[in-house]
Amino acid sequence: MARDNAPRERQKKQLERKQGQRASYDRILIVSEGSKTEPNYFREIRAAYRLHTANVEVRSSELGTAPIQVVQYAQEPFENGDRHKSIQRRAFEQIYAVFDRDDHGSYHDALTRAEQLNGKLRNDTRQSVAFQAIASVPGFELWLLLHYEDVQAPLHRDEVMRRLKRHIPGYVKGSSNAFAITSEHLAVATARAKRLAQRFSAHTDPEPFTAIVDLVQRLTTLHR
Template identity: 45%
Template sequence: MPKNRSRSSQDLKRSKPRRTARERILIVCEGSKTEPNYLEEIRQESRISSVDVRVLHSVLGTEPKQVVESAEAEFKRTKGYERVYAVFDRDDHLTYDTALDMAVARNEKWKNDEGVATKFEAIATVQSFELWLLLHFEDIKAFLHRTETLARLKTHIAGYEKGNKGSYAKTVANIQTAIDRATALKAKFDRPPSDDAYTDMHELVSLLRGLKAK
């Protein structure tokens, strides 16, 4: 019988492990606990690999501009992403509008490690992330100060505090209602001038939850 020939370089190239076909997503959040905890819950519940979705907090500061800059720095460190999201609130920040413009200016302006133009988007909420959670329980249709938002949310989620874990599990039963309400707010109001209730969170949440099906 003929001896087995050594595998050709072409065979080795074909057998080289390939990364997942999913888009690799980087999410950089203003908060160090509240938003990362919530988004990590979605990732874990959907059994999405941390290779596919990486959730970090901004290491450069909590101003929206710094969140965008932190996301930019992390992307450029490896270039290993197809999508980058900077997650921040309006609050009383001075660089909110600037950060929105910065995100637009960076969208599809860089190429990743596979030569693909990377999407870069801001995920903003006026006034605070808790508005997104409150929309699971109340149909908010106008500006609501973050202190009032937090107070109302506590009437629906006993013991809620910023940074707590378990917020996703405690709200997911009403998530489609929240998505519908957030969609209506976005259709009615614009991110600037930030004088109205607004959130993009439903879009990021829908994207992450959609990965489960894939």
Template identity: 45%
Template structure:
């Protein structure tokens, strides 16, 4: 599995913490930030280039935020056009999935603590996260976010599913995340290893 993230640390640290805790091999799961910048389309392009370097992956996830990115919709188009078009070293067509969060990845963390059913600006997400009732010790780029929140995963998964049913990731600023998809995939792999 190849996971290419917009953020250099927040998302990478979160998914790496799952990989480490579950003792998933580095050889099987590569989690990297995009070296081409934070624009969603550039992240997709970087993921394609990373895949082509080794062709060792059987799936690719591209994790990015809505924020105010101009290339957000183009990134979806390119990811969809790439889905199952790349072939790995075994000749198998590879799923290539965009994993958006609106407005940002921290929405996924906030969903561990409460519902978010209306548009919310990224600054509000941070402010809400740091409230006493949620996660007052939250710090961007922290390496302990997964450990600090994993007991609340079932609630976060349910809330993310509600957002997927209620809102469209392509429209406006309604809250949305597919971060649970990658999290679930990593945990499913862990179940197979243990």
């Protein structure tokens, strides 16, 4: 009996269509620890700046939420592709692994592994791929809080949430409109995060730090 190749042909056509929709700027893969908060935020930016979904892929880690698992999973769709989502193997120029410090035991291992991978992978055009850890100390919500307050000393994640809710009543993790609510203060948050980066780094925890600013700046200037 002849084998039905229709599903394979449909996948091939979907992939060809997605490739045809790509823009000229870099292809970016963002993998986050969180399943809703961070993906929703970056998808909001993608929509607000009209970035091609074929160029900016946002997904959450399917291996687990530990930082090292986020870094490991970021390699997986890059190296193996994802036929269900029409993603080709090695079809990115930049990879970002987004995770929090919190109390994760593998946090520093994840930072080290990301540094080891940076520039070592090759994509489908034989270019070296930028691989960057986007870490936040203590967590992602520090970035949102910087839109309203200048933080210069360590804060527990519970205190960050408490302060953030004073500015955004009803805020909960997984909110789908965090960028829309905070974007009018983006320039202020960027300046504050950059000042923190002059004093601290992802390696100096528990001092406050967030590299979310780097990824936000990359996305908001991607098509210029």
